[in-house]
Amino acid sequence: MLAKELDQAFKNLTTNQEWICLSSVNASGMPETRAMINLANPKLFPTLQKFFADGFAAYFSTNTSSEKMQQLTANSKASAYYYNAGTFEGLLLMGEMEIITDKRMKKDFWQDNWTMYYKKGVDDPDYTLLKLIPRSYKYYNGNFEVKSGDF
Amino acid sequence: MLAKELDQAFKNLTTNQEWICLSSVNASGMPETRAMINLANPKLFPTLQKFFADGFAAYFSTNTSSEKMQQLTANSKASAYYYNAGTFEGLLLMGEMEIITDKRMKKDFWQDNWTMYYKKGVDDPDYTLLKLIPRSYKYYNGNFEVKSGDF
Numbered sequence: 001m002l003a004k005e006l007d008q009a010f011k012n013l014t015t016n017q018e019w020i021c022l023s024s025v026n027a028s029g030m031p032e033t034r035a036m037i038n039l040a041n042p043k044l045f046p047t048l049q050k051f052f053a054d055g056f057a058a059y060f061s062t063n064t065s066s067e068k069m070q071q072l073t074a075n076s077k078a079s080a081y082y083y084n085a086g087t088f089e090g091l092l093l094m095g096e097m098e099i100i101t102d103k104r105m106k107k108d109f110w111q112d113n114w115t116m117y118y119k120k121g122v123d124d125p126d127y128t129l130l131k132l133i134p135r136s137y138k139y140y141n142g143n144f145e146v147k148s149g150d151f
Numbered sequence: 152m153l154a155k156e157l158d159q160a161f162k163n164l165t166t167n168q169e170w171i172c173l174s175s176v177n178a179s180g181m182p183e184t185r186a187m188i189n190l191a192n193p194k195l196f197p198t199l200q201k202f203f204a205d206g207f208a209a210y211f212s213t214n215t216s217s218e219k220m221q222q223l224t225a226n227s228k229a230s231a232y233y234y235n236a237g238t239f240e241g242l243l244l245m246g247e248m249e250i251i252t253d254k255r256m257k258k259d260f261w262q263d264n265w266t267m268y269y270k271k272g273v274d275d276p277d278y279t280l281l282k283l284i285p286r287s288y289k290y291y292n293g294n295f296e297v298k299s300g301d302f
Contacts, residue, residue: 019236021172023182030245031174031182033232034291067297081184085170094181140185146218 006139006147013082013091014056015040021081022060022132024071024097032071033081036060039109048109056093056151058132061109063117065126072097072130080132088142093134100129157290157298164233164242165207166191172232173211173283175222175248183222187211189233190260199260207244207302209283212260214268216277223248223281231283239293244285251280
């Protein structure tokens with residue numbers, strides 16, 4: 001279990017940032033990173049807070065047809081990186097990416113304006129919901145200290 | 152060669168951002184990402200502009216003793232990701248990381264306040280200068296289009 005101070009720092013970082021760097025490894029073994037909207041941010045996604053009450057799993061919505069899905073299907077190793085440019089704190093969560101197939105959960109996450117990404121709505125086969133279950137972390141406290149460990 | 156409009160977009164992204172997400176792959180095959188200061192930003196590093204006049208090589212200074220150096224020494228595949236949260240543009244540059252051993256170049260990059268990272272100054276063996284030579288790119292134009300290619 002995380003020490004209380006780490007737990008609070010992780011909670012702050014994973015909820016205050018607007019976007020997350022999601023990294024995967026492509027077929028050439030190259031790390032690929034892209035910014036993803038942070039679904040755990042309560043200002044951006046007030047209806048999703050219940051999914052982030054415990055632990056630090058990260059969720060992402062993406063197009064089933066995207067290259068990142070090809071990568072993650074072939075190699076589920078992935079990381080989520082949260083950075084606070086004001087405090088220089090950074091948190092890297094590393095684990096395996098799961099594809100959520102549960103229809104109720106996909107519906108619970110659905111936001112009305114996501115039709116701009118998935119034209120057919122919540123049942124669009126191009127709508128994929130991903131869950132990164134972190135197994136280990138590296139936390140940069142912004143003052144030259146790194147703490148790492150397993151969950 | 153890059154089309155003129157892409158070249159300009161890349162130039163903007165690689166010089167306007169204050170920090171870059173540098174990703175490597177660790178010994179477990181997991182992608183690791185961390186924020187690094189953008190040495191190509193002319194407001195932050197006016198003395199370094201000559202090194203960024205041509206092409207899109209990215210430079211990073213880091214501690215020789217850092218975990219990222221262990222990773223990059225074992226596996227030089229790396230990427231640099233630039234994101235503009237205002238326009239949603241993103242640029243991923245993928246390539247191989249080189250360790251710069253040329254002492255003159257390390258001296259040219261040296262900034263006086265880097266003694267906070269490398270106490271012994273420019274000759275500190277813990278001071279490493281890295282160069283990412285991009286071989287391919289993915290550019291997200293912020294409007295649902297991705298362009299990718301090789302340099």
